[in-house]
Amino acid sequence: MLEGLFGEEDLTSSRISEPSKPGIQSPPRPRYQCGLAGISNQGATCYLNSLLQTLLYTPEFRESLFDLTEDELGSFDSKDIAGKKVRVIPLQLQKLFSRLLLSDQQSISTTELTDSFGWNNREELQQHDVQELNRILFSAVEASLVGTSGKDLINRLYHGTLVNQIICSVCGKVSEREEDYLDLTLTVAGNNSLEEALFGSFVDMENMDGKNQYKCESCNKLVNAKKGAKLRSLPEILSISFLRFSFDYQKMERYKEAGRLVFPHTIDMAPYCEQADLSSEYELFSVVIHKGGAYGGHYHAFIKDVDSLGKWTHPDEEPIQLPTDPSTGEVDYIEVDSPVELIQAILVRNPVLTIDKLCAEISKQTGVSWNKRFRKNFGSIVKFLEKHHDVFVLDSGCNQVSLGNSTKVKADKKENSPTTTAEPRNKRPQSPTPMPGQAWFNFDDSRVSPIREKEIEKQYQGKESAYMLFYRRKKLTRPKEAEGNPAYKVPDNLVTDIIIENDELSRKRQEYEIEVNTITVQIHFSQSYEYYSGALHPRPDQCGWMELTIDRRKTIADLKIAITELGGELVPEIFVIQRMKELPAGHHLYEFLSGEDSKQIKDVTIDDGTMLFIWNGHLVNETTVPSGQEYEPILLNISYGNDQLFIRGFSKSLTLEEFKVIVSEETRIRTKDLRLKRIVNQDTNPKLIDFSSDLLDTTLETLRLKNGDEIIAENKSKLPKIEAVVWIVKPYH
Ligand SMILES: [Zn+2]
Incomplete structure (x- = not known):
């Protein structure tokens, strides 16, 4: 049923031509090479995106959601039928998740989901921070599932209890108050590790004495006592949030706690529990990261692909993802093959840059700095620019770089074919490819890219640091059928919808490719011309030229056949094709375009409206004709x-x-x-x-x-x- 949904071909050809003609809107881009979809940012929704991706890659949550049938939830079709209850939130979540899993698009929009929450504008989205949102989202889902088999979905997976205790030092009476939790909130200040923070909250006991003495009900007087808390029950999915934002009452301002707090990949929660739990071991699978200061900033998430749904490639070999021109509205990403292409694309938008500015642009556009991503393989940026002096002009005097003349035209056209083939990479020991189910990806709005596991360690502290952690109980296992199968447990009706949607997308992309690549060129035959006064001139008695419409992905050999068919007797048995331009003094010939039959038409920069001159290459009306710029x-x-x-x-x-x-x-x-x-x-x-x-x-x-x-x-x-x-x-x- 799913055949063709994600054929190998679809995954590898994740490229769309840039329009060569203005005014043609490109269809949504196909998935990245990694095969996982991002969520487009609707403005200030990056925390929502991080959270939704975490929920999607929590197999138990995803599958419980998919288990809910149309009978229970109603359907969008029956929305207007009186008396029929339609549970819009779970339906929208199902739809979003199935599209994130199966729709062949680089990123999916959440507008329909946020509408179902009643969040119709930016302000409503900006009101919440990620911890609050986690709770709001959970309670909204819970409320929408009352009366269905999914009514305990949230509780079953996320709910735990803790107990607050006060022990009287005189009579030993323990007074208890039980509390529910969906996530544990821990302080960063004063703690070096997650274990230390947990110890402080759930092991250490506070002395209540002096002015803080406790009124014991049994003793009926103020006594010294000990106060503390313990975890009573643990959830399947343990969510931990850090108090990284505090308020400084002296300065009267909010600040971000950037201190170091180490967290492990696996943790045993037994020491913090009231009673030993047999399966108290947990494994980290999602880290929601906050980047920025106390006001605003950006969220993204490192998530473990537990079911091996994505294709992990070594981050150095991953195509570089570069945002398309943001002025065109919604940002999506183009994948480029080499740093040469990357710098070219940046210089097309900013024709002259200082080296510092160029480095800043590289970091800004790709999310990773030159030194981090390229230095090992390609050396320092200055050395790299010097080495590629055929492409870049480096003015070492004023430390500026621009595109060389020969590449400007090509780069302007935003051709997809790399101008320089990817460099041979130095063979060096690389971190090994992760085991199935152990690969990590960075979900940053519409951008998804593979990361090494050790990247997580960089999120322990600083301006960009872990804000929420999600652990799964270690004993939770995955069925074999789920591995590498994004359609696993997705309801049939949703799969069918997406197959139709993908067919439509692929049809649109094909149409777009044809539309973008179809060009009409002018074919001029030598019989119609005379050479005098240093230029070619059309003979008044001749018919002029003919139009030829052709797909520029075809080869020069195809073009030659088309010209022969079009021109008939006008075409010499052996002929060459030369670019012709009309100048004030007449027509003039430039480079030969017919040299390599196997080349694609677009690779010799034949575009819409290009004039092609067809002749024997020696004489026009018995006159030799010089060609090239110098003539x-x-x-x-x-x-x-x-x-x-x-x-x-x-x-x-x-x-x-x-x-x-x-x-x-x-x-x-x-x-x-x-x-x-x-x-x-x-x-x-x-x-x-x-x-x-x-x-x-x-x-x-x-x-x-x-x-x-x-x-x-x-x-x-x-x-x-x-x-x-x-x-x-x-x-x-
Ligand atoms: Zn007492």
Whole structure:
């Protein structure tokens, strides 16, 4: 039934072309290489996302939720039927969880779920912090399940009891007050480890004496006593939250407790219990992390993939996830293959950056710094930029980096194909791939990426540190059928919905790929052209050019076949395809595009509207035609005689001497009498400058002549004599 839902192909081809044409909206991106979906951030919901992912990856919670049938919950379809109770919250949770497990999208939205909670705007979401939200979420789920088989779902998994005790030192009477808990709240200040914090709360007893004496009911007087608490019963899933936010009454402000608090992967809770519990051992499976200060900040979660639903790759080999342009609305992530591509993509958005700014951007965009992620394999960033001088221009004077010219065009197009293939990685000992069910992933809103288990140790302290911990009872085991099977226990109707949704997504992506990749190019045949005045010109008696529509993922060989079919007799038996551009002086040919038959059309940057010239590569109407930038024609205005003017193109490779010969022919001024002047500063302060005779070997390009420049051709033999007289006379005054 699930065949094709997550075929290997779907997982590996998690890429979508960037639009080459404006105005085409891309469909949602497929899953990351790791195969796990994120939750899109609707603004200030990152704590909700961390919590929801934790619940999803708590197999016992997820499966209990999926066990609830439509009979009990009602269905969205029956929402409007009078008298029919529809339990929207569990239905929305089921829907969200099944989509997170099975829908082939990079991230899933929680809008429908938050709507079902009645949280319709940012303010309502921002009111709660993650601990509160945990309780609110649980009580909302609990309330919505009253009267169903799931009514004790929350209690069964999360509920424990503790007992507060006061022991009279005189008569020994123990007075007790039992308390329920869904999570344990522990102080960070003064504790070095989770065990120490638990010991302080559930082993240590406080003396009640002096002014704090206790009124014993048996003794009926104030007595010395001991006060403390013990855990009476333990839940299947143990949630622990840390009091990391405190209030400083002297400064009258909230502050974050950034001190170090170590927590273990497995913990035995027996020492903190009233009575020994046979299965008091727990295993850590989720760490909700708060990053930032006392006001605001960001939450993400490290979660263990207990059922091996994701594909863990070594974090260094994981594609780099780079957010798409945030200005387009909802942020999602593009995967890039190499650090070259990463830096290119950053420089396309910020054309010039200092090295420091570039490093900051890398950290900001990818969530991990250069030194952490790349230094081991690629060296320092400066060395790396220097090594790739073909791509990057590093100005060591002002410490700035920009894209080299040759790569600008390519990078602007945001091509998917890597410009440089991924570097060979140094073989070095790596931490081993985790055992099944032991892999950890970082769930950071819409971004999900594999992490090494030892990353967790970095969350013991600091601005970015563990805020909530979730442990599972060690004795909880998983059935073999659940391993690697995201559809395990998902109700059939939801699976069916998602199969339809995925088919639709895949159809949309295919359509999008076709739409984005379909280009129309202009095919120009050499029969329609003549070469003169340094450029190709269409012959007035010819039909002009033809349009060809083709998918740019096809190869050059495909393009050649299409051209042959289109042009028929106009196409020489052996032909080359050259890029042509229209310049002010006429048409000009550039690089050969037909060199490698196996190349994809998009890889030789043939785009919508590109002009392609089809010819035998030697002659156009028996004339040789130069091609390439150095032979580009420029259009010059040449005035001579009495207000006479001619305008024509000249190859910019001509020397001044060759240029003079042509001007002489056109103006009928003999070359020995021809004097050429150019007008400079035409707009501000026009001046006439002579071309001195020692420039005769210089090309028009070197003379910096450009389209539209004015040249004055004078006939020396016809110049008024008076000027010369003045010059001769002057020295005698
Ligand atoms: Zn007593």
